[in-house]
Amino acid sequence: MKKLIVALDVNSFKKAKKLVNTLTPYVDIFKIGSELFTSCGPAVISYINGKKRKVFLDLKFHDIPNTVASSARAAARHGVFMFNIHASGGYDMMRMAQAAVKDETKRLKIKKPVVLGVTVLTSEKKKDTAKEVVRLAKLSKKACLDGVVCSAGETKRVKKACGRKFIVVNPGVRPERAAKNDQKRITTPREAVRNGADFIVVGRPITQARSPVSAAKRISEEMAA
Ligand code: C5P
Numbered sequence: 001m002k003k004l005i006v007a008l009d010v011n012s013f014k015k016a017k018k019l020v021n022t023l024t025p026y027v028d029i030f031k032i033g034s035e036l037f038t039s040c041g042p043a044v045i046s047y048i049n050g051k052k053r054k055v056f057l058d059l060k061f062h063d064i065p066n067t068v069a070s071s072a073r074a075a076a077r078h079g080v081f082m083f084n085i086h087a088s089g090g091y092d093m094m095r096m097a098q099a100a101v102k103d104e105t106k107r108l109k110i111k112k113p114v115v116l117g118v119t120v121l122t123s124e125k126k127k128d129t130a131k132e133v134v135r136l137a138k139l140s141k142k143a144c145l146d147g148v149v150c151s152a153g154e155t156k157r158v159k160k161a162c163g164r165k166f167i168v169v170n171p172g173v174r175p176e177r178a179a180k181n182d183q184k185r186i187t188t189p190r191e192a193v194r195n196g197a198d199f200i201v202v203g204r205p206i207t208q209a210r211s212p213v214s215a216a217k218r219i220s221e222e223m224a225a
Helices: 013-023 034-040 043-050 065-077 091-108 129-142 152-162 176-180 189-194 212-224
Strands: 003-007 029-033 054-061 082-086 114-118 147-149 167-170 199-202
Touching: 003 212, 013 029, 013 034, 013 043, 013 212, 029 034, 029 043, 034 043, 034 054, 043 054, 054 065, 065 082, 065 091, 082 091, 091 114, 091 129, 114 129, 114 167, 129 147, 129 152, 152 167, 152 189, 189 199, 189 212, 199 212
Parallel strands: 003 029, 003 199, 029 054, 054 082, 082 114, 114 147, 147 167, 167 199
Antiparallel strands: none
16 A cells, blocks of 8 residues: 655654644654654654554664664664665665564564665765665665665666565655646656555655645545546
């Protein structure tokens, strides 16, 4: 099933709570990034879990394998639905992180989070981005990760290289109406889903909209169309 993830890129628990409370009837998964997590810590994860909604912890771990594995264990203990690590951290780092998560969740008898590799950030400009994304996706798969984060333009190539079941999450998606007057190449929710994305991440077009509910509903409709 295709899913919308709303990025809670705000700097206080109060603002995050307001968005979560407003959007809870329409949104199943909320993304907590480094800004919100650094501002208010794991309390916001508990809050969202308490609302019976899921958390994508987007902290993009990147360190020596032992440190990332321990951080991954901590993320699993918080009961997050999904979290990510930088695929450029390498095979050993990713393999150890996934093994640690499996071990920790088995020990605690809790559900294992989806562990994603971050390929190439959309803000980065590289010579041959698509090729590098596929290389990092294949490395993530080899290291037993569950999927990757990449831009919508690379989804088809990643699915072809890593298989249909390998999860693909796309940020950088803009609703159709917002995209119309923009000259940059922006992927719409419909395009992202058509390309094969399992989840799309949308932040500002929802969180900064006059009505976040209407914006979220419209994007969900575009995804389903
Ligand atoms: O507001 P906007 O929809 O642009 O937010 C996109 C979100 O996706 C941000 O939270 C950003 O940190 C995240 N992102 C990501 N990987 C990328 C690009 C954006 O996780 N390659």
